Every structure is written in C-alpha cells, then in structure tokens.
Amino acid sequence: MSKGPISKNERAAKGASLPWQDVLNSLPFNKDGLIPAIAQQHDTGEVLMLAWMNREAIEETLNTARVCYWSRSRQKFWRKGETSGQIQKLKEMRLDCDGDTLLLLVDQTGPACHTGRSGCFYNAVRGDRVEVISEPLIDPDSLYKR
C-alpha cells in the first residue's frame, strides 16, 4: 500500500533492514509536516497518549532518547516533561507498515497525562455514558509548580 522505501519491508523476513535515512526522507508527513506518534509504556503495555512529531522532533527524540513532540496548540517543540518533570525515555521507535504512524515504546516517569493520571485514555464509552476509569497518581496541580 505504501509506495515509499518502507514498503520493501512488507515482505521481508525478520531481521531484514533498510537505511533509516532513506525511510526518514520519505515519511508521509501531513500538510502541517506532522506524523502521529503513539506512546506506549514499554513494560506494562499501557497506551499512554497520542501526540504529533515533525521531522526535527523525530531526530531529536532519537538523538537524545528523550521524547520530543511538536505541540500543535502552541506551535513549538514539546519536550515531554520539560515543565512537569514527567519525562518519557525512549526505549524504541517503531513505524507501521506504510510508515505513516510512529509507535514509541517509552519509560514514562510519573503520569503521562496532564490530569495526573498514568495515561490519557481514562474515558470509557459505556452504554450511553462516558465514564472515568482511573484515578490520578498525583495532584495535577503539582505538575506545573516546578
């Protein structure tokens, strides 16, 4: 389905590889220059959040092993934890079959969510209600007092 270099991995055996620079140069960024990135806690498997990266954020994240997104609301780099201290260490960056989504396996310090909860997906659709299914780990006000 993908036409880029990453499509060569579709039928490749486990252990086969492609040059990362070739793949990076062909990533299908959207018209804002962004690609979605899912952060997953590497050991528990909890899906923590989804945010967006541009090319520079991807490169910085790989170079520093600390996750850096692009904030669409603030239009600037969002070095996760820079304000709150709740950083994400990168364990591995993965790409999907057509290279249009990133999966970041991370080691999250404290809560990933600004509400103080471990992850952002605490709203569950149950019948005709949307129910809160987890409690904050810490007082969210404490996240921004550093």
Next chain:
Amino acid sequence: MSKGPISKNERAAKGASLPWQDVLNSLPFNKDGLIPAIAQQHDTGEVLMLAWMNREAIEETLNTARVCYWSRSRQKFWRKGETSGQIQKLKEMRLDCDGDTLLLLVDQTGPACHTGRSGCFYNAVRGDRVEVISEPLIDPDSLYKR
C-alpha cells in the same frame, strides 16, 4: 486543555460519567471529519494499528461491536475484515483527555496487518537501520482470496 464537555471528566473521580451523546457531538474532528483511532489487542496489549474514523464509523462500531474505520485512500467505510475475514471485535472504546484520539480495545481475529503480521508496527529503528522485527502469521496473499 480541552474546552468541550469531556473536559468535565479531567478532575472527576473514578466512576463519574458524562452523556456520550454530548461528548460525541463535540468531538474535535479534523477538517476531513476524522479522528485517529488506535487499535490495541485487549488481552496482550499489542498496539495493532492506527486508522481513522468519522462520526458514522464511530457510531457503527459502537452499535455493531465490530470495528469500522474510514479509509482515507479509498474514501469509503472500511469494515475491518470485510475482505480479509480478519475482523476486530470491539471490547471497549476509550477517549483521551481532550477527546481528540480514540483507543479501541479489540479482539483481533488473525493478523491485523495486510502483510499477514499480527500488527502493523513491525519496523523498528535500530541505529541507522529500520529492522523488521516480526514474521507474518499467515501468507498475506491468502488474506485477499476470500
């Protein structure tokens, strides 16, 4: 951060709830009327794929408990497994703190990926290479012969 009704859940205790219809009516669909949806295998925690949903796909998915996306490339509903037989049964739909991403806990029949692999995130960035880290469960050609 969200201004919609779902922001009322930010500081709510576990078990609190909001009317789903109010939340649905205020979801921040992008200019194409879409919202990203992450599919995660409910028991193993594997992140299977990311695709997109419009309002009708969300409603159908909840009504049928079978996952239906919107295909951006084909510009039509993509009832996962309709062609391949590899359906996704919905166990639970969740929303993140600002309601702009869905997390679908699913029970995936067979592989989720068109390459025959269990999930789509089989490309890992390792050093200066992008390495294939999983094998197909089945011959991908068999997926489209039904």
